[in-house]
Amino acid sequence: MFKRIKARYECPNENPEGVQEGLCPEEGDEVLSICGSGILPLYLLSKVNRIWAIDNSRRQIEIARYFMDCIEREDYHPLLELTSPRGMKKGIFTRASLERTREKLEGLELIEADLIDLPESLKSQRYSKIYTSNAPTHSFTSRKLISSTLEELKKILRPGGLMYITRVNGAMREWFEKSEELVEDCELTSKARELHGREKGYFPWKPVVYRKIAA
Numbered sequence: 001m002f003k004r005i006k007a008r009y010e011c012p013n014e015n016p017e018g019v020q021e022g023l024c025p026e027e028g029d030e031v032l033s034i035c036g037s038g039i040l041p042l043y044l045l046s047k048v049n050r051i052w053a054i055d056n057s058r059r060q061i062e063i064a065r066y067f068m069d070c071i072e073r074e075d076y077h078p079l080l081e082l083t084s085p086r087g088m089k090k091g092i093f094t095r096a097s098l099e100r101t102r103e104k105l106e107g108l109e110l111i112e113a114d115l116i117d118l119p120e121s122l123k124s125q126r127y128s129k130i131y132t133s134n135a136p137t138h139s140f141t142s143r144k145l146i147s148s149t150l151e152e153l154k155k156i157l158r159p160g161g162l163m164y165i166t167r168v169n170g171a172m173r174e175w176f177e178k179s180e181e182l183v184e185d186c187e188l189t190s191k192a193r194e195l196h197g198r199e200k201g202y203f204p205w206k207p208v209v210y211r212k213i214a215a
C-alpha cells in the first residue's frame with residue numbers, strides 16, 4: 001500500500017527515459033541530481049557509480065527514502081504501479097530493473113540541501129553528470145543568483161561532463177551563451193526532448209543538455 005507522505009511530487013513529472021537519453025548514464029558516472037520524487041535518481045542508479053540526490057524539501061527526501069526502503073525490502077509493488085502525473089504512462093520500472101537498482105542502492109545518497117547554496121561536502125566533489133530538473137527556474141530569482149549558481153555548477157562538473165536542465169529561461173540562456181566552457185550538446189538535447197510531450201504522458205518540457213568543454 002502506498003504510504004502517503006504528502007510530498008508535492010510523488011511520481012516523476014519528467015520522462016525518466018528522456019532524462020536518460022540526455023544524460024547518457026555510464027558505469028563510472030558520479031552524479032549530482034535533484035531528488036524530487038526520488039524516481040529519477042532511482043531510475044538512473046543502476047547505470048552509474050554513485051548519485052547524490054538533493055532536494056530543499058524534506059518531504060521530497062522522505063518520499064524518496066520511502067521508495068528506497070521499498071526496494072531494499074523487495075516490496076516492488078509501489079514502484080511497479082507508478083504512473084506519470086497524467087496517469088498515462090505505466091511501466092517505468094520492471095521487476096528486473098528494480099533488482100538491478102537494489103544491487104546498487106548503497107550508491108545513492110539522499111541529502112536535504114539547496115542547489116543554490118550547496119554544502120561544502122557536495123561542493124568539494126567533482127561530478128561527471130549534473131541533473132538540475134527545473135529547480136533553477138523555481139530558485140533563480142535574480143541574475144546574480146543565476147550567475148553564482150551556474151558558475152558553481154560549472155566548477156564542480158568535470159571536463160567532458162554533462163548538465164541536464166529541464167527548463168532554461170531567457171536570463172539563464174543568456175548566461176550560457178556567454179559561457180565558453182558550457183556548450184549545448186544539440187544531439188542530446190533533441191533526444192531528450194523527443195521523449196517529452198503530452199502524447200508521451202508527460203508535460204512537454206524543453207530540456208537542454210550542456211557539455212563542459214575540456215580545458
Ligand SMILES: C[S@@+](CC[C@H](N)C(=O)[O-])C[C@H]1O[C@@H](n2cnc3c(N)ncnc32)[C@H](O)[C@@H]1O
Binds near residue numbers: 036039040114134135
Ligand atoms: C519539478 S520537481 C522535480 C520532480 C522530478 N522531475 C521528478 O520527476 O521527480 C523539482 C524539485 O526540485 C526541488 N527544488 C526546487 N528548488 C530547489 C533548490 N533550490 N534546491 C534543491 N531542490 C530544489 C523541489 O523541491 C522539487 O522536488
